[in-house]
Amino acid sequence: MKRTIIIIITLAILGGGFITFYLLKNKEENIPEELIQVEDNTPQHNIIGSSVEGRTIDAYTYGNGSENIAFVGGIHGGYEWNSVLLAYRFMDYLEANPEIIPDNLSVTIIPSANPDGIYKVTGKEDRFTTADIPDSEATVSGRFNANEVDLNRNFDCKWQPESTWRSQPVSAGSSAFSEPEAQAIKNFVLNKSPLAVIFWHSQSNAVYASECEKGVLPETLNIMNTYAKASGYKAIATFDSYPVTGDAEGWLASINIPAITVELETHESIDWEQNLAGVKALFDYYKQKGDQPTGILPFDSGVTGEVFLGPTCPVVKEPADPNCADKPYQTTVQVIRTGSPKSSPFAVIETDKDGKFEIMLPPGEYGLQAIGGKPFPFCETKNVTIEPSLIIKESLTCDSGIR
Numbered sequence: 152m153k154r155t156i157i158i159i160i161t162l163a164i165l166g167g168g169f170i171t172f173y174l175l176k177n178k179e180e181n182i183p184e185e186l187i188q189v190e191d192n193t194p195q196h197n198i199i200g201s202s203v204e205g206r207t208i209d210a211y212t213y214g215n216g217s218e219n220i221a222f223v224g225g226i227h228g229g230y231e232w233n234s235v236l237l238a239y240r241f242m243d244y245l246e247a248n249p250e251i252i253p254d255n256l257s258v259t260i261i262p263s264a265n266p267d268g269i270y271k272v273t274g275k276e277d278r279f280t281t282a283d284i285p286d287s288e289a290t291v292s293g294r295f296n297a298n299e300v301d302l303n304r305n306f307d308c309k310w311q312p313e314s315t316w317r318s319q320p321v322s323a324g325s326s327a328f329s330e331p332e333a334q335a336i337k338n339f340v341l342n343k344s345p346l347a348v349i350f351w352h353s354q355s356n357a358v359y360a361s362e363c364e365k366g367v368l369p370e371t372l373n374i375m376n377t378y379a380k381a382s383g384y385k386a387i388a389t390f391d392s393y394p395v396t397g398d399a400e401g402w403l404a405s406i407n408i409p410a411i412t413v414e415l416e417t418h419e420s421i422d423w424e425q426n427l428a429g430v431k432a433l434f435d436y437y438k439q440k441g442d443q444p445t446g447i448l449p450f451d452s453g454v455t456g457e458v459f460l461g462p463t464c465p466v467v468k469e470p471a472d473p474n475c476a477d478k479p480y481q482t483t484v485q486v487i488r489t490g491s492p493k494s495s496p497f498a499v500i501e502t503d504k505d506g507k508f509e510i511m512l513p514p515g516e517y518g519l520q521a522i523g524g525k526p527f528p529f530c531e532t533k534n535v536t537i538e539p540s541l542i543i544k545e546s547l548t549c550d551s552g553i554r
């Protein structure tokens with residue numbers, strides 16, 4: 152009896168397997184080849200954040216290489232809607248032509264970095280077309296996000312509450328990265344560590360380099376010239392038409408990530424052939440760089456150290472009493488970028504129980520501030536310079552107040 156049941160079950164499994172195999176085989180034969188290919192090229196879709204009004208900010212990644220380059224459209228929303236249409240066109244193109252992406256690269260497109268600004272002008276939640284665009288005067292207010300902030304003034308590079316756009320003052324937010332759309336880009340960059348970021352804007356018909364406090368990165372000049380030469384846009388190393396603070400490209404420069412701004416020729420055109428040539432030239436550039444990785448994240452620079460608390464005895468003797476030596480202090484250390492307010496630290500770390508801490512940071516100037524008490528322990532702020540490819544050592548001391 153048992154054996155009969157086992158045989159029946161075995162036959163059922165085999166039979167089922169055969170039928171499934173047969174069905175699958177037939178199904179496969181019925182799918183046209185093009186459709187199978189489209190399936191394979193579907194990009195990886197990530198929601199990297201959402202806007203003030205709750206619209207998603209999406210990132211689409213094509214190709215499987217270990218290094219990433221990223222393209223961002225529409226940071227100026229409905230005022231520069233053509234930069235979003237260009238991004239959509241590239242998404243379709245990469246899906247249909249995945250072979251143009253070099254093996255060592257993956258390519259992320261963030262087509263619409265200011266979806267509320269796009270919605271204001273087009274009334275569309277998803278993709279729009281030129282038919283959804285009103286006349287050009289009506290698009291200006293779509294430049295800003297729903298808090299009336301110019302997002303390309305909200306990044307942490309020389310940030311000020313008010314900045315300029317041409318001769319007009321514009322709001323730059325209540326602090327650097329106060330706006331969720333800017334935070335989405337920041338988080339994407341810190342997670343993905345792209346080799347470079349290209350921003351599509353309109354309409355000055357040129358490619359611009361980027362800089363913050365320390366000048367233009369050499370790699371930024373390379374990709375600016377590569378894109379400009381192939382596309383036919385003018386290359387402009389320094390933007391000095393009017394003072395700009397808090398721009399995204401400058402922030403990227405400040406963390407050593409090359410970034411360029413591509414300004415389309417008008418507010419309506421997408422300059423497709425020009426930009427396709429520019430993007431293909433960038434792909435070739437990174438293909439040639441091949442196996443020499445230039446990514447800087449995770450950072451290979453930073454600081455390690457210890458926090459001490461002292462004095463530990465009311466009277467300091469000569470020679471020093473070893474029992475009265477400063478002792479390790481377990482606390483929190485804030486890392487503040489020089490020039491940024493203390494209220495918005497770049498990073499916050501906890502020491503271990505021996506007061507030891509370690510953090511990887513992009514090159515730059517920082518203040519290290521251990522957290523004490525009120526009024527004691529009183530902890531000093533130490534200014535440090537993080538150099539590329541170097542982990543420096545710094546100890547911090549806090550005054551116990553014991554005398």
Ligand SMILES: [Zn+2]
Pocket residue numbers: 227231352353
């Ligand atoms: Zn713009």
